Amino acid sequence: MTVPPRALRIAAVVELVSLAVLLVNLATVHWPPLSSLIGPVHGCAYLFVVVLAFRSSSSTRVRVISWIPGLGGALATWSRVWTGGSRCPA
Amino acid sequence: MTKLLLSVHVLAAVIAIGPVAVAASMFPAALRAATPDQAALRVLHRICRVYAGVGIVVPVFGLATASGLGVLGDAWLLVSIALTAAAAGVLGLLVLPRQRAVLAGVRVEPSRLAAHAGVFNLLWAVVTVLMIVRPGSMTGV
Numbered sequence: 665m666t667v668p669p670r671a672l673r674i675a676a677v678v679e680l681v682s683l684a685v686l687l688v689n690l691a692t693v694h695w696p697p698l699s700s701l702i703g704p705v706h707g708c709a710y711l712f713v714v715v716l717a718f719r720s721s722s723s724t725r726v727r728v729i730s731w732i733p734g735l736g737g738a739l740a741t742w743s744r745v746w747t748g749g750s751r752c753p754a
Numbered sequence: 755m756t757k758l759l760l761s762v763h764v765l766a767a768v769i770a771i772g773p774v775a776v777a778a779s780m781f782p783a784a785l786r787a788a789t790p791d792q793a794a795l796r797v798l799h800r801i802c803r804v805y806a807g808v809g810i811v812v813p814v815f816g817l818a819t820a821s822g823l824g825v826l827g828d829a830w831l832l833v834s835i836a837l838t839a840a841a842a843g844v845l846g847l848l849v850l851p852r853q854r855a856v857l858a859g860v861r862v863e864p865s866r867l868a869a870h871a872g873v874f875n876l877l878w879a880v881v882t883v884l885m886i887v888r889p890g891s892m893t894g895v
Binding site: 696697700701703704707708711712715716719 | 755756758759762807810811814815817818822
C-alpha cells in the first residue's frame with residue numbers, strides 16, 4: 665500500500681479538528697454542550713485511527729504513533745512508511 | 755445534550771451491531787454448503803470487519819451518555835461494560851481472525867465459527883436487556 669487508506673485519512677482529520685474545537689471552546693466561551701458532543705466524536709476518531717492504523721499497516725512505527733493522543737492520526741498519515749505491504753487492505 | 759448522545763448511541767448500536775450479528779451467524783452457514791461461495795464468504799467477512807469498526811461509536815457514545823446521566827458507577831452499567839468488552843474480545847480475537855483464516859484457505863470447523871457467533875450474539879442480547887431493564891435503577895420502566 666503506497667498511500668494511507670482513505671478512512672484513516674478522514675479519521676485523522678476528524679481527530680485533529682475535533683481536538684482543536686475542544687481546545688478553542690475551552691479557551692474561549694467554554695460552552696458545556698459543545699464539549700459533551702465533540703468529546704465523544706474526538707474519542708471515536710482516536711479509536712478509529714488506532715484500529716485503522718493496525719489494520720492497514722504492518723509497520724510498527726505507524727502502529728505506535730497512531731496511539732499518540734490528538735496528533736497520532738495525522739502523524740501516521742504523514743508517515744513515510746506507506747510503501748510496505750498491507751496485511752489486510754481496508 | 756444527553757438525549758442527542760443517547761440517540762447516537764442507540765442508532766449506532768442498531769446499525770453497527772445488527773449487521774455483525776447477522777453476518778457472523780450467516781458465515782458458518784455459507785461455509786457448510788457443499789461448494790462454499792467464496793464471494794459470499796468474502797462479503798460476509800467484510801460486513802463483520804467494517805461494521806465491527808463502526809461499532810466503536812457504540813461504547814464511546816454510551817460512556818458519554820452514562821456520564822451525562824450520572825450513572826457511570828451503577829452496577830448494571832458496569833456489568834454491561836464488562837459484557838461489551840467480552841463481546842468485543844470474542845469478535846476481535848475469535849470471530850474475525852477465524853473468518854480471515856477460512857478466506858485464506860485454512861480449514862476451520864463451521865460449528866466452531868457458529869459457536870463463536872452465538873456467544874457474541876448472546877452477550878449482546880444480555881447487554882441489550884440490561885440497558886432496558888437496568889436492575890437497581892430508580893428511573894427504569
